[in-house]
Amino acid sequence: MAVATRLTAMQEKKLQNYFGGKRFTLLYKASVHEFSGSNCLKRCCGQGPTLMVIYGGCYVWGAYIRENYKRDDTVPVVLFAFQENEISECDVGAHSPSFFLYEYSVSCSNSLWFLLNLREKKATVSLDTAKKLGLPQDQPISLEECEVFRCEDLLDKRTMKGITQLHERLLHDMKTYSPYGGLVHQIRILLLGPTGAGKSSFFNSVKSVFRGHVTHQALVGSDTTGVSDKVCPFKVTQPLLLCSIRFGFNSTKPITPVHSNYIDNPLLKDRIHCVALVFDINSVEHLSRDMMAKIKKIRRELIKCGVAHVVLLTHVDSMDLISRGDLGDIYKCMLVKPKLETVHRELGFALSDILVVSNYTSEWELDPVKDVLILSALGQMLWASYFLNKIQKSLIPKEIENSTILKSVTFLILIFIFLNL
Amino acid sequence: MAVATRLTWSEQKSLEKMLGNVSLRLLYKSSVHERDIRSMNEKCTRQGPTVTIIYVGNFVLGVFMLGDHPEEHNNFKTVNPSFYFSFQKNAITAMKTAVLETETKINSGQLVCYSSGQEVFSVHPGESSFSVDDSLRNTLGTYLRSGSKYSECEVFHVDGIEDDINYISKITGATKHRDSLLVELGTYKPCVDFVSEIRILLLGPIGSGKSSFINSVKSVFQGRLTRQARVGSDVTSITEQYRIYPIKDGRHGKYLPFRLCDSMGLHEKEGVGLCMEDIPYILKGCMPDRYQLNPSRPITLSHPNFIASPSLKDRIHCVAYVLDINSINDLSSKMVAKFQQIQKEVLSYDTACVLLLTKATNCGEFLQGNFSNMDKPMTFQSRIMDASKMLNIPIYNTFVAENYTSEWELDPIKDTQILFVLRQMLRVAEDFFEDLP
Numbered sequence: 001m002a003v004a005t006r007l008t009a010m011q012e013k014k015l016q017n018y019f020g021g022k023r024f025t026l027l028y029k030a031s032v033h034e035f036s037g038s039n040c041l042k043r044c045c046g047q048g049p050t051l052m053v054i055y056g057g058c059y060v061w062g063a064y065i066r067e068n069y070k071r072d073d074t075v076p077v078v079l080f081a082f083q084e085n086e087i088s089e090c091d092v093g094a095h096s097p098s099f100f101l102y103e104y105s106v107s108c109s110n111s112l113w114f115l116l117n118l119r120e121k122k123a124t125v126s127l128d129t130a131k132k133l134g135l136p137q138d139q140p141i142s143l144e145e146c147e148v149f150r151c152e153d154l155l156d157k158r159t160m161k162g163i164t165q166l167h168e169r170l171l172h173d174m175k176t177y178s179p180y181g182g183l184v185h186q187i188r189i190l191l192l193g194p195t196g197a198g199k200s201s202f203f204n205s206v207k208s209v210f211r212g213h214v215t216h217q218a219l220v221g222s223d224t225t226g227v228s229d230k231v232c233p234f235k236v237t238q239p240l241l242l243c244s245i246r247f248g249f250n251s252t253k254p255i256t257p258v259h260s261n262y263i264d265n266p267l268l269k270d271r272i273h274c275v276a277l278v279f280d281i282n283s284v285e286h287l288s289r290d291m292m293a294k295i296k297k298i299r300r301e302l303i304k305c306g307v308a309h310v311v312l313l314t315h316v317d318s319m320d321l322i323s324r325g326d327l328g329d330i331y332k333c334m335l336v337k338p339k340l341e342t343v344h345r346e347l348g349f350a351l352s353d354i355l356v357v358s359n360y361t362s363e364w365e366l367d368p369v370k371d372v373l374i375l376s377a378l379g380q381m382l383w384a385s386y387f388l389n390k391i392q393k394s395l396i397p398k399e400i401e402n403s404t405i406l407k408s409v410t411f412l413i414l415i416f417i418f419l420n421l
Numbered sequence: 422m423a424v425a426t427r428l429t430w431s432e433q434k435s436l437e438k439m440l441g442n443v444s445l446r447l448l449y450k451s452s453v454h455e456r457d458i459r460s461m462n463e464k465c466t467r468q469g470p471t472v473t474i475i476y477v478g479n480f481v482l483g484v485f486m487l488g489d490h491p492e493e494h495n496n497f498k499t500v501n502p503s504f505y506f507s508f509q510k511n512a513i514t515a516m517k518t519a520v521l522e523t524e525t526k527i528n529s530g531q532l533v534c535y536s537s538g539q540e541v542f543s544v545h546p547g548e549s550s551f552s553v554d555d556s557l558r559n560t561l562g563t564y565l566r567s568g569s570k571y572s573e574c575e576v577f578h579v580d581g582i583e584d585d586i587n588y589i590s591k592i593t594g595a596t597k598h599r600d601s602l603l604v605e606l607g608t609y610k611p612c613v614d615f616v617s618e619i620r621i622l623l624l625g626p627i628g629s630g631k632s633s634f635i636n637s638v639k640s641v642f643q644g645r646l647t648r649q650a651r652v653g654s655d656v657t658s659i660t661e662q663y664r665i666y667p668i669k670d671g672r673h674g675k676y677l678p679f680r681l682c683d684s685m686g687l688h689e690k691e692g693v694g695l696c697m698e699d700i701p702y703i704l705k706g707c708m709p710d711r712y713q714l715n716p717s718r719p720i721t722l723s724h725p726n727f728i729a730s731p732s733l734k735d736r737i738h739c740v741a742y743v744l745d746i747n748s749i750n751d752l753s754s755k756m757v758a759k760f761q762q763i764q765k766e767v768l769s770y771d772t773a774c775v776l777l778l779t780k781a782t783n784c785g786e787f788l789q790g791n792f793s794n795m796d797k798p799m800t801f802q803s804r805i806m807d808a809s810k811m812l813n814i815p816i817y818n819t820f821v822a823e824n825y826t827s828e829w830e831l832d833p834i835k836d837t838q839i840l841f842v843l844r845q846m847l848r849v850a851e852d853f854f855e856d857l858p
Contacts, residue, residue, distance in 0.1 A: 003467070003468050003469050003578070025446035025447065025448075025578070026446070026578070027448065027464070032467055033467055039463075042463040042464070043463060043464050046424070046453060046454050047424055047464075048423065048424045068424075150424065150446075150447075152425075156425070158425060158426075158429070158430055159430050161429070161430060162429055162430020162431045162433075162434070163430065165430075165431065166431060300659075303659060332442075332444070
């Protein structure tokens with residue numbers, strides 16, 4: 001039988017958050033490793049803080065021991081239980097795990113006792129505790145399964161050290177990046193997305209990461225009319241240019257050839273190299289049919305023009321139950337994966353083209369965990385555009401090159417026009 | 422002391438990625454838990470696949486075992502396919518690996534791994550020592566003598582491996598086979614010297630996986646996932662240009678002597694999808710690379726890049742019909758009629774043809790043990806028969822493959838399939854040359 005937990009993703013995340021942003025490692029599972037107190041103790045002592053989860057009928061409850069213990073140590077124990085998807089706890093004072101796992105009868109007068117008889121699949125707690133936790137008053141409580149996890153901080157020293165090193169390396173690589181080996185000295189990335197998706201915030205975040213402190217050059221806001229009203233090219237660093245457009249259901253003036261800055265026959269260096277479709281991760285599953293049709297249309301045009309494109313999902317830190325600790329390994333997070341699958345399925349993007357970030361909105365200080373996400377996303381955009389454009393540049397004959405480039409600018413005009421619905 | 426691994430965060434991430442995007446969870450650490458086989462056993466048995474790592478100074482040696490950690494009271498060896506790796510701390514990118522079909526057993530306080538009856542690796546927690554046999558030592562690039570002491574031993578539980586007892590043997594067998602196919606195809610030369618490049622044309626309904634196949638082939642040869650050809654699913658074809666893709670071996674290696682030609686998808690309606698009249702031009706080799714296909718009008722002689730007198734090397738030497746294996750029975754009669762018409766055309770040019778069925782999930786199941794032949798699973802048998810009958814292509818020229826669509830990493834089983842199919846296509850194309858007058 002597989003050594004996997006019975007907890008649902010939500011339950012596990014709630015427990016992880018409740019006990020202070022932890023990661024769980026399953027050490028003992030009664031149905032696999034035998035319902036025996038001694039086996040349980042052998043596997044779980046000396047493993048640091050542990051969380052014991054007991055499953056009995058519809059009840060999910062257990063004990064959290066926040067200190068390391070050896071066989072006969074006495075440690076503070078906190079009992080907890082899920083009551084209608086929320087966790088309630090009850091401090092039962094200090095106990096010795098070898099006591100509550102081995103002793104089968106209550107002989108002490110401590111009113112906060114707790115016994116776990118694995119062999120007979122029964123657990124007993126005092127009536128007061130049972131009331132507090134919503135457990136059946138009818139003792140002993142029967143159980144079907146018992147699991148014990150080690151609890152580790154999500155962002156412990158080791159992880160932070162690793163993330164900081166990765167951050168430095170990514171920043172260095174990005175700053176010394178030379179697009180196409182010098183053929184083009186500025187990569188242009190276009191950010192497209194509904195109002196409030198976080199395009200200007202992303203630009204600010206990227207700029208902040210490169211600056212070394214939080215900056216807010218682009219105006220941001222969640223006004224329904226959208227704050228960015230025109231195509232705003234924002235220079236980030238020498239090799240990078242981010243342009244932001246918002247789209248929605250409001251009209252905008254289309255760019256016309258008489259506009260003073262319109263470039264007539266753009267070369268490779270003037271065209272857009274990569275487009276990032278920006279969406280708020282919380283609402284990406286609820287896009288209207290119209291919006292989805294629009295996105296698919298945009299995607300076809302991009303493919304025709306040969307422009308690389310990715311999806312950028314923002315505001316991941318505002319997702320329910322997601323904490324800073326999860327940002328360290330966000331793509332593997334059980335609450336984020338379904339969103340990636342949805343975008344992959346509904347919009348047809350490859351999973352490796354769906355990027356997740358958390359923009360800087362109200363912070364004053366930079367956070368390497370967020371920086372790593374932002375830099376990795378940026379790196380993926382550069383990689384996507386580099387590969388595609390490199391091949392086209394080297395193989396494309398002159399006449400065809402100009403026509404496809406002209407197409408890409410024409411397409412920008414098209415965006416404005418067909419958005420005037 | 423905290424129960425935390427000696428691996429750095431990035432080393433752990435690299436290791437997790439290498440094992441297939443798994444998660445490693447520490448179960449036992451010799452410096453914290455007791456240094457004897459019993460403590461190790463108490464914590465590590467019956468946990469599923471594990472990774473056991475020993476640290477000797479700056480050197481790290483590890484073994485991934487697919488089966489359970491051996492138990493002390495078992496008096497017999499248990500089969501345990503394993504995968505050995507070693508690296509210097511801070512140089513994990515230069516990791517050396519070895520794959521062995523081993524058996525494991527606990528023997529007088531030691532964890533011992535045997536391969537073909539010989540002891541290849543053992544760990545003695547009680548004495549904090551280990552031993553490695555000579556050939557494994559050479560493969561792993563360590564000079565450390567047997568009986569050397571290690572400073573730390575850690576055992577991790579591996580989370581995220583498919584629950585398949587044949588998993589690692591398939592992976593290891595597939596890796597070996599893929600590598601040998603890569604070498605074979607890397608040194609491939611067409612058997613006839615008047616053609617320097619074999620051209621394979623992919624034809625098929627919209628969304629059947631032609632461009633994905635090309636991307637997959639490129640990815641396997643590049644050693645990483647690439648997506649040069651635009652792919653996606655839509656009502657009309659994503660591919661709109663006729664493309665002749667070269668394949669490069671390795672990141673900066675040379676170009677291989679074959680090209681894959683991609684076209685617009687076929688649609689049952691006239692005026693949608695690839696124009697039927699374009700096909701003869703493609704087969705003859707008159708259509709230039711990057712020609713913008715028009716569903717309603719075929720290419721004409723007046724096109725600036727039209728190749729008026731194509732030579733043998735411009736022609737298509739092998740046509741691969743690409744069909745989605747899941748929708749073979751849903752093809753409309755009009756589509757089938759179109760196919761049969763195309764097939765007649767192809768045969769009139771004496772071009773060889775094969776049938777490639779894509780989107781077959783769990784292809785790993787039908788790679789036979791020694792990977793020399795692709796066996797066809799029962800679930801697909803009937804569909805394969807139907808497809809091969811419909812197009813009149815013999816069963817031995819019908820192949821099944823799964824393209825790379827949304828993965829993060831390459832998978833040796835898929836790679837082997839894709840390379841196998843490519844090799845067969847080349848062999849069939851060579852037969853075509855044999856047939857020429």
